[in-house]
Amino acid sequence: MREVQGQVVVIGAGIAGLAAAHRLLERGARVTVLEASGRVGGKLLPGEVAGARVDLGAESMLARRPEAVALAREAGLADRLQPPATATASLWTRGALRPFPKGHVMGVPGTASALAGVVSEEGLARIERDAELPRTEVGDDVAVGEYVAQRLGREVVDRLLEPMLGGVYAGDAYRISMRSAVPQLFQVARTHTSLTEGVRELQAKAAAARQTGPVFMGIRGGIGTLPLAVADSVRARGGEILTRTPVTELRRTPEGGWQVRSGEREWPADAVVLAAPAPAAARLLRAENPGAAAELDGVEYASMALITLAYRRSGTALPDGSGFLVPPVDGRTIKASTFASQKWGWIADENPDLVVLRTSVGRYGETEILQRDDTELVDVSRQDLEAATGLDATPVATRVTRWDDGLPQYPVGHHARAARVREHIARLPGLAVCGAAYDGVGIPACIASAYAAVDQIRGDLRGVQELTAHPVQSLHGGAGE
Numbered sequence: 219m220r221e222v223q224g225q226v227v228v229i230g231a232g233i234a235g236l237a238a239a240h241r242l243l244e245r246g247a248r249v250t251v252l253e254a255s256g257r258v259g260g261k262l263l264p265g266e267v268a269g270a271r272v273d274l275g276a277e278s279m280l281a282r283r284p285e286a287v288a289l290a291r292e293a294g295l296a297d298r299l300q301p302p303a304t305a306t307a308s309l310w311t312r313g314a315l316r317p318f319p320k321g322h323v324m325g326v327p328g329t330a331s332a333l334a335g336v337v338s339e340e341g342l343a344r345i346e347r348d349a350e351l352p353r354t355e356v357g358d359d360v361a362v363g364e365y366v367a368q369r370l371g372r373e374v375v376d377r378l379l380e381p382m383l384g385g386v387y388a389g390d391a392y393r394i395s396m397r398s399a400v401p402q403l404f405q406v407a408r409t410h411t412s413l414t415e416g417v418r419e420l421q422a423k424a425a426a427a428r429q430t431g432p433v434f435m436g437i438r439g440g441i442g443t444l445p446l447a448v449a450d451s452v453r454a455r456g457g458e459i460l461t462r463t464p465v466t467e468l469r470r471t472p473e474g475g476w477q478v479r480s481g482e483r484e485w486p487a488d489a490v491v492l493a494a495p496a497p498a499a500a501r502l503l504r505a506e507n508p509g510a511a512a513e514l515d516g517v518e519y520a521s522m523a524l525i526t527l528a529y530r531r532s533g534t535a536l537p538d539g540s541g542f543l544v545p546p547v548d549g550r551t552i553k554a555s556t557f558a559s560q561k562w563g564w565i566a567d568e569n570p571d572l573v574v575l576r577t578s579v580g581r582y583g584e585t586e587i588l589q590r591d592d593t594e595l596v597d598v599s600r601q602d603l604e605a606a607t608g609l610d611a612t613p614v615a616t617r618v619t620r621w622d623d624g625l626p627q628y629p630v631g632h633h634a635r636a637a638r639v640r641e642h643i644a645r646l647p648g649l650a651v652c653g654a655a656y657d658g659v660g661i662p663a664c665i666a667s668a669y670a671a672v673d674q675i676r677g678d679l680r681g682v683q684e685l686t687a688h689p690v691q692s693l694h695g696g697a698g699e
Contacts, residue, residue: 224488226675227252227478229465229502232260233661234653235493236448237289237668239457242491245672249457250485252478254464254498258449261624261654262661264442268528268615270569272558272576273440275524275621276661278302281435283662283690285669286444290437293447298439301432303563308542309336310550310606311377315542321421324400324691325378326366328418337373344371345414353411359630360407362400363391369413381543384553386692387659388520388625389582398632398658398689438564441661468492468502476648489648489675493668495519496626496655510642510651513635517655519623521588522580525599526558527613529573534611536560536573542606551587552577552602572614577603582627592618626655637686650674650682657685660692 226242228235231253239249257263263275279286281301290299308315321332330345337345348369356365362383363375380391387394397404406416437443449459467479468490476487492499500514540561544550558574559566565574577599580588590598596616603609636656643649650671657667670681 224248225250225486226489226491227476227485227487228491228493229478230493230653231258231449231459231461232493232653232664233262233445234664234668235491236445236452237665238491238493238652238672239452240289240448241669241672243452243455243457245676249452251452251457251459252463252465252480253459253461256462258459258461259442259445261621262442262445263619264440265617267526267574267617268572270528270565270572270574271439272526272565272574273442274526274617274619276441277556278434278436279441279661281432282429285662285665287435289448289665290444293444293451295437295444295447298437300436300438300562300564302434302436302540302561304540304560306539308537308539309381310542310544311336311548315537315606319378322378323402323417323420325382326374326403326413326417328414328421333374333378337377341371341373345374348414349412354407356396356404356407359395359397359633361392361630362394362396362403365396365407366413376547377545380547381545381553384546384581385543387628388522388580389627393629395628395630395632398628401689401691436562465502468506470506470646474647491671491675492649492651493653495653499651507642507646510639513639513642516635518627520580520582520625520627521622522578522624523588523595523621524576524578524619525595526574526576526617526619527599528615529611529613531571531573534573534609536575536609537607541575546581550602551598552579553581554578555603588620625659633686633689640682640686648675658690658692660690663690663692666690
């Protein structure tokens with residue numbers, strides 16, 4: 219293993235690209251980051267509504283993995299880290315807000331009684347049959363919804379698994395890879411005949427480990443401030459970040475280095491970290507590595523929109539908790555709502571006269587809802603919120619944020635696709651890839667893939683091998699997105 223010598227160009231200034239740049243500078247490289255858009259941060263976006271600071275993209279990060287919280291500390295945000303003020307969420311199903319069940323792993327229960335009140339009596343009886351069923355073979359991978367439905371019945375998938383996975387991936391549980399999206403459950407499926415027995419074993423191990431501290435973490439001012447702080451740290455360490463600089467060509471040089479072009483400008487590089495979404499990465503790799511490009515062309519994305527609403531606190535009452543999830547089977551338009559002022563203490567502290575909340579719409583394959591204009595999305599959100607919570611006040615301000623092709627999908631076989639991409643990339647020394655399209659869509663997963671990419675350039679493949687074998691599970695933050 220070696221330190222990184224010379225010039226490295228990082229393509230993409232989302233959290234993965236910025237984390238890679240930050241680590242590269244620590245390892246002795248000279249770094250230039252090129253970003254096509256006019257800002258850094260990717261899906262992490264700070265903003266405001268009615269003068270209140272809010273997140274317009276991702277709003278929390280998993281704290282049980284070390285990468286994201288550690289990077290925030292390194293970027294000078296230690297004193298602004300805050301856990302949710304409440305993690306108590308609800309499920310809006312069967313016409314009522316119901317307490318979100320406990321005693322499950324990503325929506326899969328250890329006992330039928332854990333889902334009492336959420337699934338029907340018939341559904342509870344179907345869960346009990348799991349212990350009597352013969353083993354369900356999962357092979358190299360399986361759709362998580364398909365497997366859970368076979369073991370526990372479709373009600374568990376439709377009422378609990380779908381809203382949880384929909385919040386993480388904006389996807390379809392009957393398509394999503396269990397191996398890539400819920401690796402804990404995949405290991406249970408490979409080693410246990412009974413799914414509920416395996417879940418109880420996972421729960422027992424978690425209890426024995428006695429993990430303390432919050433599962434999720436936020437940042438005062440919003441998670442969207444994280445990439446801004448990392449970018450400032452990159453610049454302070456001598457790195458260069460250029461926005462509005464779309465890379466148009468990536469070429470291998472006869473000397474074994476790289477030439478990166480944006481319009482009429484060129485950057486010679488000893489190594490390149492490609493931290494762009496799959497479609498952009500495929501376009502740049504097509505000339506030098508058509509095999510990797512073809513694999514990346516196959517990565518599909520889902521679009522979604524977030525609707526942020528601010529109300530006067532006087533006369534505005536919400537149920538307790540951080541918000542609620544919505545099973546698609548109930549036929550509602552919104553898929554979740556976060557009561558931001560209740561979930562994040564800093565929002566309430568900074569805006570005592572306001573109540574801020576947000577809803578989300580859009581899943582994989584849903585195109586009609588996202589074709590509606592902003593006013594219609596606000597109206598349908600207000601209608602669903604009133605039906606769920608009784609909130610009939612008029613908001614003082616609203617904001618719609620659209621994330622077109624924002625979330626990569628992890629269908630069955632995704633882990634194999636990611637491995638094939640990296641096999642192709644390994645044939646070109648001095649090149650590595652990272653980001654949400656490979657090993658997990660959460661913030662810690664993106665940062666872990668960035669660090670593995672840096673290590674790969676240094677000649678250490680252990681990080682890449684670990685992520686390939688064990689993708690980073692992206693958990694749901696309780697309510698919202």
